[in-house]
Each structure stands twice: as C-alpha cells, then as structure tokens.
Amino acid sequence: RLKTAVEMTSFLSAEVHVIPPGACNLLNSSTIYANNEVNLAEVDIYGFDYDYTLALYSNALNTMIYNTARGFLIEHFKYPEGICKYDYIPNFAARGLHYDIQKGLLMKIDAFHYIQPGTVYRGLNPVPDEEVLQLYGGTYHVPLQQDSGFYGKVKGGPKVKQFMDIFSIPEMTLLAAANDFFITNDIEYDPVHLFKDVSVSEAIGMVHLKGYMYKWVMEDLDKFILRGEETDAVLHRLVSQGKKLFLITNSPFSFVDKGMTHMVGKNWRDFFDVVIVQADKPHFFTDCIKPFRRLDGNGDLRWERIQSLEKGQIYKQGNLFDFLRLTGWRGSKVLYFGDHLYSDLADLMLRHGWRTAAIVPELEQETKVVCTDRYALNLTWLQALTGLMERLQTHRDPESKQVFQEWQSEREELRVMTKNLFNPQFGSIFRTCHNPTYFSRRLCRFSDLYMTSLSCLLNYDLSYTFYPRRTPLQHEAPLWMDQLCTGCMKTPYLEEIQAESDI
Numbered sequence: 001r002l003k004t005a006v007e008m009t010s011f012l013s014a015e016v017h018v019i020p021p022g023a024c025n026l027l028n029s030s031t032i033y034a035n036n037e038v039n040l041a042e043v044d045i046y047g048f049d050y051d052y053t054l055a056l057y058s059n060a061l062n063t064m065i066y067n068t069a070r071g072f073l074i075e076h077f078k079y080p081e082g083i084c085k086y087d088y089i090p091n092f093a094a095r096g097l098h099y100d101i102q103k104g105l106l107m108k109i110d111a112f113h114y115i116q117p118g119t120v121y122r123g124l125n126p127v128p129d130e131e132v133l134q135l136y137g138g139t140y141h142v143p144l145q146q147d148s149g150f151y152g153k154v155k156g157g158p159k160v161k162q163f164m165d166i167f168s169i170p171e172m173t174l175l176a177a178a179n180d181f182f183i184t185n186d187i188e189y190d191p192v193h194l195f196k197d198v199s200v201s202e203a204i205g206m207v208h209l210k211g212y213m214y215k216w217v218m219e220d221l222d223k224f225i226l227r228g229e230e231t232d233a234v235l236h237r238l239v240s241q242g243k244k245l246f247l248i249t250n251s252p253f254s255f256v257d258k259g260m261t262h263m264v265g266k267n268w269r270d271f272f273d274v275v276i277v278q279a280d281k282p283h284f285f286t287d288c289i290k291p292f293r294r295l296d297g298n299g300d301l302r303w304e305r306i307q308s309l310e311k312g313q314i315y316k317q318g319n320l321f322d323f324l325r326l327t328g329w330r331g332s333k334v335l336y337f338g339d340h341l342y343s344d345l346a347d348l349m350l351r352h353g354w355r356t357a358a359i360v361p362e363l364e365q366e367t368k369v370v371c372t373d374r375y376a377l378n379l380t381w382l383q384a385l386t387g388l389m390e391r392l393q394t395h396r397d398p399e400s401k402q403v404f405q406e407w408q409s410e411r412e413e414l415r416v417m418t419k420n421l422f423n424p425q426f427g428s429i430f431r432t433c434h435n436p437t438y439f440s441r442r443l444c445r446f447s448d449l450y451m452t453s454l455s456c457l458l459n460y461d462l463s464y465t466f467y468p469r470r471t472p473l474q475h476e477a478p479l480w481m482d483q484l485c486t487g488c489m490k491t492p493y494l495e496e497i498q499a500e501s502d503i
C-alpha cells in the first residue's frame with residue numbers, strides 16, 4: 001500500500017509504462033462496433049439511406065458548399081465583401097458540436113450537458129475558460145431546454161443548436177469565419193441574424209445548396225463519390241445470399257439514379273425490392289399523413305392509390321406506417337443503415353424496433369489516432385495519474401499537497417495533448433476528457449451497430465453475431481479479462497481478404 005507522495009511518485013514512474021500487450025493492434029477502421037448484440041443470421045431485410053450511406057462523398061464537396069454559401073451571404077444577404085478572404089478550413093469543425101446562436105459560440109458538449117473547457121470558439125479563436133464561466137452564469141452546464149429539438153431543428157425558443165449532418169461541417173466553418181470577420185474588424189452585428197442567414201437548414205439555403213450539390217455530384221461522379229465498388233460489392237453479396245433490400249432517401253430520383261448507375265450499373269434497381277425517393281425523413285418515420293406516390297418511367301408523378309410496393313417501381317414520399325403495412329417487414333429482422341442519428345435512426349430505434357446501423361466516417365481517422373503509441377501512452381499515464389490522485393487526496397501534509405497540485409497540472413497538460421491528437425480545436429467527436437460526448441451518447445442510444453462505411457460489412461459473414469464489449473458499470477468490479485474477451489475481436493476475415501488480394 002502506498003502511503004506517501006514520494007512512494008506514489010516512484011510507483012508512477014516505475015509501473016505505468018505497462019500498456020496491455022497488443023492493445024493498440026486490436027482496432028482497425030474496417031471493424032463494425034456493437035452497442036447491442038446483433039445476430040446477422042436473423043436479419044432478412046437490409047434497408048439503406050442514400051447520401052453518405054450508400055454514396056460516400058469526398059471532402060471536396062465541403063469546400064464547394066462553403067464557397068457557395070459564402071457567396072450567398074455576400075450577394076444575396078449583402079454581407080461585407082471582406083468575408084471572401086476567409087477560405088474553407090478543412091479540419092476546423094467537427095460533427096456533433098453545439099452552437100450558441102445568441103452568443104455566436106461553437107462548442108463541444110458532453111453526455112451530461114456540460115461544455116468541455118478549452119473547446120469554446122468565438123470566430124476562429126478559443127474563448128478562455130474564465131470567460132466561458134462568466135458567460136454561462138458561473139457554470140459549464142447548458143440546460144436541456146435551451147438545446148435544439150430532437151431532430152436538431154431550432155424551434156421558437158432554443159438558443160443552442162447541435163450540428164449533426166456531415167453536411168453541416170462547412171456550415172459551422174462559415175459561421176466561425178463570418179463571426180471572426182466581424183469581431184476582428186470591430187463591426188457591430190447580431191449573431192442571431194448571422195445564424196439565420198448562414199444556416200443551410202434555413203429554407204432558402206438548404207434548397208439552393210442541395211440543388212447545387214446534386215448538380216456538382218452528377219457532373220463529376222468519379223471525383224465526388226468514394227468507394228462505389230465497395231457499395232456494389234456489399235449489395236451483390238446481400239442479394240446473392242437471398243436478402244431483401246430497400247432504399248429510403250430524401251434525395252430526388254434523377255440524382256440517386258445517376259449515382260447508383262455509376263456505382264452499381266444501370267440495372268441497380270434489380271437489387272432493391274422497394275425504392276423510395278424524396279421520403280422527407282424524419283417525418284417519414286413519424287407522421288402517417290403523406291401517402292406513397294408512384295413515379296412513371298419519365299419521372300412524372302402518377303395519381304393512382306398505392307395498394308402495394310412493387311419491385312422495379314419508384315415511389316415518392318409515403319410514410320413508415322404504410323410501409324410496414326404493405327411490406328410486413330417488422331422488428332429485428334430488418335436492419336437499417338443511415339448516417340444521420342436523428343433523422344435516420346432515432347425513431348426506428350425508439351418506436352419501431354428495427355435494428356439500426358450508423359455510418360460514421362470519422363471513425364477512420366479517430367481509430368488511426370487511438371492506435372498510435374502516443375495515444376496509448378498518454379492515456380495509460382493519464383489514468384494512472386488520476387488513480388494516484390484519487391489516493392493522494394486524503395493526505396493533508398504540505399508535501400503531499402504540493403505533489404497533488406503538480407499532478408493536477410500534469411493531468412491537465414495530458415488531457416490537452418490527448419485532445420489535440422484528434423482535432424486541435426475540439427478533440428475527438430466521441431469523447432470529452434473523460435466522458436462520452438453528447439454525440440457519442442446519442443450514437444449509443446440510437447444505433448445497434450456503427451462503422452466507418454458500409455464496406456465494413458464485407459469483412460463479416462452474414463451469419464456473424466456482433467457482441468458488445470461488457471464494460472463494467474461504476475459499482476461493478478473491473479474484470480479486465482472480461483473487457484478483453486468480447487467486442488475486441490479483430491475484424492475476422494480481413495486478414496484472409498488482404499492475403500487473397502496480395503496474391
């Protein structure tokens with residue numbers, strides 16, 4: 001038992017270089033992670049969202065969205081020309097951040113609704129912690145009633161909006177840039193107006209930008225659509241093993257048709273039993289107002305009442321209640337893939353009992369960081385230090401107090417270093433220092449499985465069972481063997497596949 005600060009310090013330097021053997025090699029970005037146990041053998045029907053799920057887009061799209069929205073601000077909303085000097089900053093913002101509309105602040109919030117110190121940005125510059133505390137009445141806590149609604153929409157009162165779309169990365173960057181322009185040039189402005197004008201969720205912005213996005217992608221499919229062959233391979237594999245497939249997208253048919261033809265070939269519709277376009281998710285999952293309509297071969301709307309959903313046809317709008325009635329596809333034999341936690345997955349999970357899989361492209365980059373020795377070392381050291389602080393705090397002698405303070409500042413430095421390995425402004429999208437982020441909590445709640453891209457499915461047999469890792473609850477004993485046994489498997493067939501492709 002360690003008694004004095006000196007003993008603890010020597011323990012610290014002697015013992016904590018131990019990183020669990022092989023821990024860094026357990027993960028790779030082709031792994032599918034489970035929040036909940038899922039047996040693929042029980043899944044007969046696979047459903048998909050289209051944008052950022054079947055079709056992954058390259059980051060080049062972000063720059064174009066940013067430039068176009070910046071152009072709108074200046075030409076349409078008459079903002080100062082000087083904003084043009086701000087080019088897109090690729091790794092500034094991250095998904096899942098919150099934005100205080102009235103104060104014009106971008107920030108990361110954790111699962112307990114606390115702002116993470118050091119991650120609050122006004123314009124392009126960090127706001128000191130003391131000032132953040134002052135701005136929020138002496139606390140880092142952001143009350144739930146101030147947060148944007150369930151689907152990330154800001155209704156009436158809410159003052160803080162969470163950005164959940166992959167699409168919203170250029171939007172956050174533009175907000176930061178425009179705020180920065182006004183602040184550095186000492187121009188008085190109202191951040192609320194700025195938010196309204198920039199926000200691509202606003203009717204004008206969204207309609208315009210989406211329209212542009214469709215046009216850009218269709219003009220250069222090779223440049224903008226990534227990993228199309230892998231999507232093709234996944235669909236082939238599912239169909240060849242007798243699975244039923246369906247597609248529910250908010251995008252228009254002409255756009256989806258172009259992209260799918262590019263990835264899968266002109267007979268792509270043969271793969272799907274049901275295709276629904278312009279579905280108006282999330283309302284598709286919640287309202288039962290809009291009936292399905294059929295599109296004819298020219299893409300024109302037909303007037304007949306829809307009595308069944310037929311293979312080879314294209315349907316528009318509709319709602320999940322009719323979908324369930326007409327197909328009979330209910331419960332856990334259905335697995336639906338989408339990238340938007342709220343508008344794709346939340347309702348399915350909470351109300352309808354389909355299995356859900358989230359596509360989280362950020363995992364690729366974050367897994368790489370987590371696998372570095374630097375990260376493993378930082379984290380092991382951080383945890384050891386925290387454990388020792390926990391014990392040392394009861395020692396009241398001046399020497400111990402001194403050491404405690406040194407450890408405290410070292411811990412602070414370590415936290416910042418670890419955060420910066422991911423994104424220097426906001427850190428990992430999954431964690432604040434010790435807690436899961438707000439984003440992470442939603443991810444766990446609304447998805448059974450999550451993965452970098454659909455192509456991860458290629459590494460698993462279609463009768464594979466995903467077992468989540470059993471992490472001990474706070475009152476349970478940390479049985480480390482238990483932690484390393486389940487949920488830590490290397491992607492089972494990846495090595496075989498890689499070996500084959502080497503030949």
Ligand SMILES: [Mg+2]
Pocket residue numbers: 049050051052053338339340
């Ligand atoms: Mg999508």
